[in-house]
Amino acid sequence: MTAVGDGNETIDPHAGLSTEQADPRYREIDRLPTEQIARLMNDADATVPGAVAAAIPEISAAVDAIVGRMERGGRLFYVGAGTSGRLAVLDASECPPTFGTDPELVQGIIAGGEAALTRSIEGAEDDAGGGAAAVADREVGPLDSLVGVSASGRAPFVLGALAEAGRRGALTVSLSCNAGSPLSTAAGHPIEVIVGPEVVAGSTRLKAGTAQKLVLNMISTIAMIRLGRTYGNAMIEVSAANAKLANRAARMVGDITGAGLDTARAMLEAAGWNVKAAVLMIERGLGADEAAALLRANGGRLDAARRAGVRRGLGA
Structure with a gap:
Protein backbone atom coordinates (compact mmCIF):
# COMPACT_ATOMS: atom_id res chain seq x y z
CA MET A 1 0.00 0.00 0.00
CA THR A 2 1.35 3.43 -0.92
CA ALA A 3 0.08 6.70 0.53
CA VAL A 4 1.20 10.15 -0.52
CA GLY A 5 2.40 12.70 2.01
CA ASP A 6 4.73 15.12 0.24
CA GLY A 7 4.21 13.42 -3.09
CA ASN A 8 6.97 10.82 -2.64
CA GLU A 9 6.43 9.25 0.77
CA THR A 10 5.66 5.51 0.94
CA ILE A 11 3.90 4.20 4.03
CA ASP A 12 4.35 0.58 5.11
CA PRO A 13 1.11 -0.59 6.78
CA HIS A 14 3.01 -3.36 8.59
CA ALA A 15 5.70 -1.15 10.12
CA GLY A 16 3.82 -0.49 13.34
CA LEU A 17 2.82 -4.10 14.05
CA SER A 18 4.25 -5.55 17.25
CA THR A 19 5.18 -8.78 15.44
CA GLU A 20 7.31 -6.75 12.99
CA GLN A 21 9.37 -4.89 15.57
CA ALA A 22 13.07 -5.56 16.21
CA ASP A 23 13.68 -6.37 19.87
CA PRO A 24 17.00 -4.79 20.97
CA ARG A 25 17.71 -7.79 23.22
CA TYR A 26 18.33 -9.91 20.13
CA ARG A 27 20.25 -7.51 17.90
CA GLU A 28 23.56 -9.34 18.28
CA ILE A 29 22.35 -12.93 18.35
CA ASP A 30 24.53 -13.71 15.34
CA ARG A 31 27.58 -13.17 17.59
CA LEU A 32 26.42 -15.36 20.45
CA PRO A 33 27.32 -19.00 21.17
CA THR A 34 24.72 -21.61 20.27
CA GLU A 35 23.67 -22.40 23.84
CA GLN A 36 23.04 -18.74 24.63
CA ILE A 37 20.87 -18.32 21.53
CA ALA A 38 18.94 -21.45 22.52
CA ARG A 39 18.33 -20.04 26.01
CA LEU A 40 17.16 -16.71 24.60
CA MET A 41 14.72 -18.51 22.30
CA ASN A 42 13.50 -20.71 25.15
CA ASP A 43 12.93 -17.66 27.37
CA ALA A 44 10.99 -15.98 24.57
CA ASP A 45 8.86 -19.08 23.96
CA ALA A 46 8.05 -19.29 27.68
CA THR A 47 6.05 -16.05 27.38
CA LEU A 227 -19.29 -33.18 20.58
CA GLY A 228 -18.77 -36.38 22.60
CA ARG A 229 -15.78 -37.64 20.67
CA THR A 230 -13.82 -38.43 23.83
CA TYR A 231 -14.79 -40.41 26.94
CA GLY A 232 -13.23 -38.67 29.90
CA ASN A 233 -9.80 -38.01 28.45
CA ALA A 234 -9.78 -41.22 26.41
CA MET A 235 -9.40 -40.90 22.63
CA ILE A 236 -12.27 -43.32 22.00
CA GLU A 237 -12.79 -42.36 18.36
CA VAL A 238 -9.18 -43.15 17.48
CA SER A 239 -8.63 -44.75 14.09
CA ALA A 240 -6.61 -47.93 14.73
CA ALA A 241 -4.61 -47.50 11.55
CA ASN A 242 -1.32 -48.91 12.83
CA ALA A 243 0.01 -51.20 15.55
CA LYS A 244 0.55 -48.38 18.05
CA LEU A 245 -3.02 -47.11 17.68
CA ALA A 246 -4.46 -50.63 17.79
CA ASN A 247 -2.66 -51.25 21.07
CA ARG A 248 -3.92 -47.90 22.39
CA ALA A 249 -7.48 -48.86 21.48
CA ALA A 250 -7.16 -52.18 23.32
CA ARG A 251 -5.77 -50.46 26.41
CA MET A 252 -8.69 -47.99 26.38
CA VAL A 253 -11.26 -50.77 26.19
CA GLY A 254 -9.48 -52.58 29.02
CA ASP A 255 -9.26 -49.44 31.17
CA ILE A 256 -12.95 -48.63 30.72
CA THR A 257 -14.35 -52.14 31.18
CA GLY A 258 -11.75 -53.88 33.34
CA ALA A 259 -11.40 -56.61 30.72
CA GLY A 260 -8.05 -58.17 29.87
CA LEU A 261 -6.22 -57.07 26.75
CA ASP A 262 -6.95 -60.33 24.92
CA THR A 263 -10.68 -59.89 25.47
CA ALA A 264 -10.46 -56.21 24.55
CA ARG A 265 -8.64 -56.96 21.32
CA ALA A 266 -11.05 -59.77 20.37
CA MET A 267 -14.06 -57.51 20.87
CA LEU A 268 -12.41 -54.68 18.95
CA GLU A 269 -11.79 -56.99 16.02
CA ALA A 270 -15.42 -58.10 16.09
CA ALA A 271 -16.55 -54.46 16.28
CA GLY A 272 -14.40 -53.32 13.37
CA TRP A 273 -12.06 -51.58 15.84
CA ASN A 274 -14.81 -49.32 17.15
CA VAL A 275 -13.80 -48.66 20.75
CA LYS A 276 -17.26 -47.59 21.92
CA ALA A 277 -18.95 -50.62 20.41
CA ALA A 278 -16.35 -52.95 21.92
CA VAL A 279 -16.99 -51.45 25.37
CA LEU A 280 -20.72 -52.07 25.06
CA MET A 281 -20.17 -55.59 23.72
CA ILE A 282 -18.10 -56.47 26.77
CA GLU A 283 -20.27 -54.76 29.37
CA ARG A 284 -23.65 -55.77 27.98
CA GLY A 285 -22.88 -59.00 26.13
CA LEU A 286 -24.07 -57.46 22.87
CA GLY A 287 -23.19 -58.36 19.31
CA ALA A 288 -21.48 -55.78 17.15
CA ASP A 289 -24.69 -54.76 15.37
CA GLU A 290 -26.58 -54.44 18.65
CA ALA A 291 -23.82 -52.30 20.13
CA ALA A 292 -23.79 -50.06 17.07
CA ALA A 293 -27.58 -49.67 17.29
CA LEU A 294 -27.38 -48.75 20.97
CA LEU A 295 -24.79 -46.10 20.18
CA ARG A 296 -26.93 -44.65 17.40
CA ALA A 297 -29.92 -44.51 19.72
CA ASN A 298 -27.85 -42.43 22.14
CA GLY A 299 -26.36 -39.96 19.70
CA GLY A 300 -23.07 -41.85 19.47
CA ARG A 301 -22.21 -40.92 23.06
CA LEU A 302 -20.70 -43.75 25.07
CA ASP A 303 -21.65 -42.33 28.46
CA ALA A 304 -25.34 -42.24 27.50
CA ALA A 305 -25.21 -45.68 25.88
CA ARG A 306 -23.61 -47.22 28.97
CA ARG A 307 -26.44 -45.87 31.14
CA ALA A 308 -29.17 -47.02 28.77
CA GLY A 309 -30.85 -50.41 28.71
CA VAL A 310 -30.34 -53.44 30.91
CA ARG A 311 -26.91 -54.80 31.66
CA ARG A 312 -26.51 -58.40 30.58
CA GLY A 313 -23.84 -60.85 29.48
CA LEU A 314 -20.22 -60.28 30.53
CA GLY A 315 -20.04 -58.56 33.88
CA ALA A 316 -23.81 -58.91 34.47
Whole structure:
Protein backbone atom coordinates (compact mmCIF):
# COMPACT_ATOMS: atom_id res chain seq x y z
CA MET A 1 0.00 0.00 0.00
CA THR A 2 1.35 3.43 -0.92
CA ALA A 3 0.08 6.70 0.53
CA VAL A 4 1.20 10.15 -0.52
CA GLY A 5 2.40 12.70 2.01
CA ASP A 6 4.73 15.12 0.24
CA GLY A 7 4.21 13.42 -3.09
CA ASN A 8 6.97 10.82 -2.64
CA GLU A 9 6.43 9.25 0.77
CA THR A 10 5.66 5.51 0.94
CA ILE A 11 3.90 4.20 4.03
CA ASP A 12 4.35 0.58 5.11
CA PRO A 13 1.11 -0.59 6.78
CA HIS A 14 3.01 -3.36 8.59
CA ALA A 15 5.70 -1.15 10.12
CA GLY A 16 3.82 -0.49 13.34
CA LEU A 17 2.82 -4.10 14.05
CA SER A 18 4.25 -5.55 17.25
CA THR A 19 5.18 -8.78 15.44
CA GLU A 20 7.31 -6.75 12.99
CA GLN A 21 9.37 -4.89 15.57
CA ALA A 22 13.07 -5.56 16.21
CA ASP A 23 13.68 -6.37 19.87
CA PRO A 24 17.00 -4.79 20.97
CA ARG A 25 17.71 -7.79 23.22
CA TYR A 26 18.33 -9.91 20.13
CA ARG A 27 20.25 -7.51 17.90
CA GLU A 28 23.56 -9.34 18.28
CA ILE A 29 22.35 -12.93 18.35
CA ASP A 30 24.53 -13.71 15.34
CA ARG A 31 27.58 -13.17 17.59
CA LEU A 32 26.42 -15.36 20.45
CA PRO A 33 27.32 -19.00 21.17
CA THR A 34 24.72 -21.61 20.27
CA GLU A 35 23.67 -22.40 23.84
CA GLN A 36 23.04 -18.74 24.63
CA ILE A 37 20.87 -18.32 21.53
CA ALA A 38 18.94 -21.45 22.52
CA ARG A 39 18.33 -20.04 26.01
CA LEU A 40 17.16 -16.71 24.60
CA MET A 41 14.72 -18.51 22.30
CA ASN A 42 13.50 -20.71 25.15
CA ASP A 43 12.93 -17.66 27.37
CA ALA A 44 10.99 -15.98 24.57
CA ASP A 45 8.86 -19.08 23.96
CA ALA A 46 8.05 -19.29 27.68
CA THR A 47 6.05 -16.05 27.38
CA VAL A 48 3.61 -17.50 24.83
CA PRO A 49 1.34 -19.52 27.18
CA GLY A 50 0.70 -16.39 29.22
CA ALA A 51 -0.34 -14.51 26.10
CA VAL A 52 -2.69 -17.36 25.19
CA ALA A 53 -4.11 -17.42 28.73
CA ALA A 54 -5.11 -13.76 28.41
CA ALA A 55 -7.27 -14.68 25.40
CA ILE A 56 -9.04 -17.69 26.95
CA PRO A 57 -12.39 -15.89 27.42
CA GLU A 58 -12.48 -15.05 23.71
CA ILE A 59 -11.28 -18.54 22.73
CA SER A 60 -13.97 -20.15 24.90
CA ALA A 61 -16.76 -18.01 23.45
CA ALA A 62 -15.64 -18.84 19.91
CA VAL A 63 -15.49 -22.59 20.64
CA ASP A 64 -18.98 -22.60 22.14
CA ALA A 65 -20.33 -20.79 19.08
CA ILE A 66 -18.55 -23.21 16.73
CA VAL A 67 -19.87 -26.26 18.61
CA GLY A 68 -23.41 -24.87 18.48
CA ARG A 69 -23.24 -24.91 14.69
CA MET A 70 -21.42 -28.24 14.43
CA GLU A 71 -24.14 -29.87 16.54
CA ARG A 72 -26.59 -28.85 13.82
CA GLY A 73 -24.48 -30.34 11.05
CA GLY A 74 -22.06 -27.52 10.34
CA ARG A 75 -18.42 -27.80 9.32
CA LEU A 76 -15.33 -26.01 10.63
CA PHE A 77 -12.89 -24.31 8.27
CA TYR A 78 -9.47 -22.86 9.04
CA VAL A 79 -7.96 -20.41 6.55
CA GLY A 80 -4.42 -19.05 6.55
CA ALA A 81 -1.37 -18.17 4.48
CA GLY A 82 2.28 -19.16 4.93
CA THR A 83 3.04 -20.49 8.41
CA SER A 84 -0.51 -19.74 9.57
CA GLY A 85 -1.93 -21.74 6.66
CA ARG A 86 0.34 -24.70 7.32
CA LEU A 87 -0.70 -24.75 10.97
CA ALA A 88 -4.34 -24.53 9.91
CA VAL A 89 -4.03 -27.51 7.58
CA LEU A 90 -2.06 -29.45 10.20
CA ASP A 91 -4.73 -29.06 12.86
CA ALA A 92 -7.53 -29.96 10.46
CA SER A 93 -5.68 -33.00 9.11
CA GLU A 94 -5.18 -34.43 12.60
CA CYS A 95 -8.89 -34.50 13.47
CA PRO A 96 -9.80 -37.68 11.51
CA PRO A 97 -7.12 -39.94 13.06
CA THR A 98 -7.51 -38.46 16.54
CA PHE A 99 -11.28 -38.09 16.77
CA GLY A 100 -12.58 -40.37 14.01
CA THR A 101 -14.17 -37.49 12.10
CA ASP A 102 -15.07 -37.35 8.43
CA PRO A 103 -12.30 -35.40 6.62
CA GLU A 104 -14.99 -32.96 5.45
CA LEU A 105 -15.94 -31.95 9.00
CA VAL A 106 -12.81 -29.92 9.77
CA GLN A 107 -10.95 -28.51 6.75
CA GLY A 108 -7.83 -26.42 6.38
CA ILE A 109 -7.39 -23.96 3.51
CA ILE A 110 -3.97 -22.49 2.69
CA ALA A 111 -3.23 -19.69 0.26
CA GLY A 112 -1.48 -21.19 -2.76
CA GLY A 113 -3.11 -24.60 -2.33
CA GLU A 114 -1.42 -27.89 -1.47
CA ALA A 115 1.87 -26.84 -3.07
CA ALA A 116 2.22 -24.18 -0.37
CA LEU A 117 2.43 -26.86 2.31
CA THR A 118 5.96 -27.83 1.33
CA ARG A 119 7.35 -24.69 -0.30
CA SER A 120 6.83 -20.99 0.19
CA ILE A 121 4.29 -19.31 -2.10
CA GLU A 122 4.22 -16.07 -0.16
CA GLY A 123 2.64 -13.96 -2.91
CA ALA A 124 -0.53 -16.03 -2.61
CA GLU A 125 -1.39 -14.34 0.67
CA ASP A 126 -2.05 -11.05 -1.17
CA ASP A 127 -4.90 -12.55 -3.23
CA ALA A 128 -8.12 -11.54 -1.46
CA GLY A 129 -10.16 -12.85 -4.37
CA GLY A 130 -8.48 -16.23 -4.04
CA GLY A 131 -9.56 -16.44 -0.41
CA ALA A 132 -13.15 -15.62 -1.30
CA ALA A 133 -13.10 -18.16 -4.15
CA ALA A 134 -11.80 -20.91 -1.84
CA VAL A 135 -14.75 -20.32 0.48
CA ALA A 136 -17.21 -20.28 -2.41
CA ASP A 137 -15.73 -23.49 -3.86
CA ARG A 138 -16.46 -25.29 -0.60
CA GLU A 139 -20.01 -23.96 -0.52
CA VAL A 140 -19.60 -22.55 3.00
CA GLY A 141 -23.02 -21.83 4.46
CA PRO A 142 -24.93 -20.62 7.54
CA LEU A 143 -24.26 -23.73 9.65
CA ASP A 144 -20.50 -23.56 9.03
CA SER A 145 -17.76 -21.76 10.96
CA LEU A 146 -14.57 -20.23 9.56
CA VAL A 147 -11.48 -19.32 11.55
CA GLY A 148 -9.17 -16.89 9.77
CA VAL A 149 -5.57 -17.27 10.97
CA SER A 150 -3.02 -14.51 10.34
CA ALA A 151 -0.22 -13.37 12.65
CA SER A 152 -0.35 -9.83 11.28
CA GLY A 153 -4.13 -9.82 11.08
CA ARG A 154 -3.82 -8.25 7.65
CA ALA A 155 -3.35 -11.10 5.13
CA PRO A 156 -5.64 -10.25 2.16
CA PHE A 157 -6.28 -13.94 1.32
CA VAL A 158 -7.60 -14.52 4.84
CA LEU A 159 -9.56 -11.26 4.88
CA GLY A 160 -11.18 -12.20 1.57
CA ALA A 161 -12.11 -15.64 2.90
CA LEU A 162 -13.54 -14.21 6.12
CA ALA A 163 -15.60 -11.62 4.26
CA GLU A 164 -17.05 -14.22 1.90
CA ALA A 165 -17.85 -16.56 4.79
CA GLY A 166 -19.64 -13.76 6.60
CA ARG A 167 -21.58 -12.86 3.46
CA ARG A 168 -22.78 -16.47 3.31
CA GLY A 169 -23.98 -16.38 6.90
CA ALA A 170 -21.19 -18.50 8.41
CA LEU A 171 -19.80 -17.91 11.90
CA THR A 172 -16.55 -15.95 11.60
CA VAL A 173 -13.61 -16.18 14.00
CA SER A 174 -10.21 -14.53 13.69
CA LEU A 175 -6.90 -15.53 15.26
CA SER A 176 -4.13 -12.92 15.09
CA CYS A 177 -1.13 -11.74 17.09
CA ASN A 178 -1.58 -7.96 16.81
CA ALA A 179 -4.15 -5.75 18.49
CA GLY A 180 -6.93 -4.05 16.58
CA SER A 181 -6.15 -5.64 13.22
CA PRO A 182 -8.44 -5.59 10.17
CA LEU A 183 -9.06 -9.30 10.72
CA SER A 184 -10.30 -8.66 14.25
CA THR A 185 -12.60 -5.93 12.99
CA ALA A 186 -14.06 -8.24 10.34
CA ALA A 187 -14.70 -11.26 12.59
CA GLY A 188 -17.70 -11.96 14.77
CA HIS A 189 -15.37 -13.58 17.34
CA PRO A 190 -11.91 -11.95 17.30
CA ILE A 191 -9.10 -13.71 19.18
CA GLU A 192 -5.90 -11.71 19.68
CA VAL A 193 -2.83 -13.35 21.22
CA ILE A 194 -0.26 -10.57 21.60
CA VAL A 195 3.19 -12.18 21.68
CA GLY A 196 5.29 -9.12 20.78
CA PRO A 197 8.52 -8.99 18.73
CA GLU A 198 10.20 -12.19 17.56
CA VAL A 199 13.78 -13.28 18.31
CA VAL A 200 14.41 -12.95 14.58
CA ALA A 201 12.53 -9.76 13.75
CA GLY A 202 9.37 -10.44 11.76
CA SER A 203 9.77 -14.23 11.74
CA THR A 204 6.25 -15.05 12.89
CA ARG A 205 6.83 -18.80 12.53
CA LEU A 206 8.37 -18.46 16.02
CA LYS A 207 6.32 -17.11 18.96
CA ALA A 208 3.32 -16.18 16.82
CA GLY A 209 3.31 -19.63 15.21
CA THR A 210 3.55 -21.31 18.61
CA ALA A 211 0.64 -19.22 19.89
CA GLN A 212 -1.48 -20.09 16.87
CA LYS A 213 -0.77 -23.80 17.31
CA LEU A 214 -1.80 -23.65 20.97
CA VAL A 215 -5.06 -21.89 20.17
CA LEU A 216 -5.89 -24.21 17.27
CA ASN A 217 -5.23 -27.15 19.61
CA MET A 218 -7.80 -25.68 21.98
CA ILE A 219 -10.40 -25.01 19.31
CA SER A 220 -10.37 -28.47 17.74
CA THR A 221 -9.85 -30.46 20.94
CA ILE A 222 -12.49 -28.71 23.03
CA ALA A 223 -14.95 -28.83 20.13
CA MET A 224 -14.48 -32.58 19.83
CA ILE A 225 -14.83 -33.06 23.59
CA ARG A 226 -18.08 -31.08 23.52
CA LEU A 227 -19.29 -33.18 20.58
CA GLY A 228 -18.77 -36.38 22.60
CA ARG A 229 -15.78 -37.64 20.67
CA THR A 230 -13.82 -38.43 23.83
CA TYR A 231 -14.79 -40.41 26.94
CA GLY A 232 -13.23 -38.67 29.90
CA ASN A 233 -9.80 -38.01 28.45
CA ALA A 234 -9.78 -41.22 26.41
CA MET A 235 -9.40 -40.90 22.63
CA ILE A 236 -12.27 -43.32 22.00
CA GLU A 237 -12.79 -42.36 18.36
CA VAL A 238 -9.18 -43.15 17.48
CA SER A 239 -8.63 -44.75 14.09
CA ALA A 240 -6.61 -47.93 14.73
CA ALA A 241 -4.61 -47.50 11.55
CA ASN A 242 -1.32 -48.91 12.83
CA ALA A 243 0.01 -51.20 15.55
CA LYS A 244 0.55 -48.38 18.05
CA LEU A 245 -3.02 -47.11 17.68
CA ALA A 246 -4.46 -50.63 17.79
CA ASN A 247 -2.66 -51.25 21.07
CA ARG A 248 -3.92 -47.90 22.39
CA ALA A 249 -7.48 -48.86 21.48
CA ALA A 250 -7.16 -52.18 23.32
CA ARG A 251 -5.77 -50.46 26.41
CA MET A 252 -8.69 -47.99 26.38
CA VAL A 253 -11.26 -50.77 26.19
CA GLY A 254 -9.48 -52.58 29.02
CA ASP A 255 -9.26 -49.44 31.17
CA ILE A 256 -12.95 -48.63 30.72
CA THR A 257 -14.35 -52.14 31.18
CA GLY A 258 -11.75 -53.88 33.34
CA ALA A 259 -11.40 -56.61 30.72
CA GLY A 260 -8.05 -58.17 29.87
CA LEU A 261 -6.22 -57.07 26.75
CA ASP A 262 -6.95 -60.33 24.92
CA THR A 263 -10.68 -59.89 25.47
CA ALA A 264 -10.46 -56.21 24.55
CA ARG A 265 -8.64 -56.96 21.32
CA ALA A 266 -11.05 -59.77 20.37
CA MET A 267 -14.06 -57.51 20.87
CA LEU A 268 -12.41 -54.68 18.95
CA GLU A 269 -11.79 -56.99 16.02
CA ALA A 270 -15.42 -58.10 16.09
CA ALA A 271 -16.55 -54.46 16.28
CA GLY A 272 -14.40 -53.32 13.37
CA TRP A 273 -12.06 -51.58 15.84
CA ASN A 274 -14.81 -49.32 17.15
CA VAL A 275 -13.80 -48.66 20.75
CA LYS A 276 -17.26 -47.59 21.92
CA ALA A 277 -18.95 -50.62 20.41
CA ALA A 278 -16.35 -52.95 21.92
CA VAL A 279 -16.99 -51.45 25.37
CA LEU A 280 -20.72 -52.07 25.06
CA MET A 281 -20.17 -55.59 23.72
CA ILE A 282 -18.10 -56.47 26.77
CA GLU A 283 -20.27 -54.76 29.37
CA ARG A 284 -23.65 -55.77 27.98
CA GLY A 285 -22.88 -59.00 26.13
CA LEU A 286 -24.07 -57.46 22.87
CA GLY A 287 -23.19 -58.36 19.31
CA ALA A 288 -21.48 -55.78 17.15
CA ASP A 289 -24.69 -54.76 15.37
CA GLU A 290 -26.58 -54.44 18.65
CA ALA A 291 -23.82 -52.30 20.13
CA ALA A 292 -23.79 -50.06 17.07
CA ALA A 293 -27.58 -49.67 17.29
CA LEU A 294 -27.38 -48.75 20.97
CA LEU A 295 -24.79 -46.10 20.18
CA ARG A 296 -26.93 -44.65 17.40
CA ALA A 297 -29.92 -44.51 19.72
CA ASN A 298 -27.85 -42.43 22.14
CA GLY A 299 -26.36 -39.96 19.70
CA GLY A 300 -23.07 -41.85 19.47
CA ARG A 301 -22.21 -40.92 23.06
CA LEU A 302 -20.70 -43.75 25.07
CA ASP A 303 -21.65 -42.33 28.46
CA ALA A 304 -25.34 -42.24 27.50
CA ALA A 305 -25.21 -45.68 25.88
CA ARG A 306 -23.61 -47.22 28.97
CA ARG A 307 -26.44 -45.87 31.14
CA ALA A 308 -29.17 -47.02 28.77
CA GLY A 309 -30.85 -50.41 28.71
CA VAL A 310 -30.34 -53.44 30.91
CA ARG A 311 -26.91 -54.80 31.66
CA ARG A 312 -26.51 -58.40 30.58
CA GLY A 313 -23.84 -60.85 29.48
CA LEU A 314 -20.22 -60.28 30.53
CA GLY A 315 -20.04 -58.56 33.88
CA ALA A 316 -23.81 -58.91 34.47
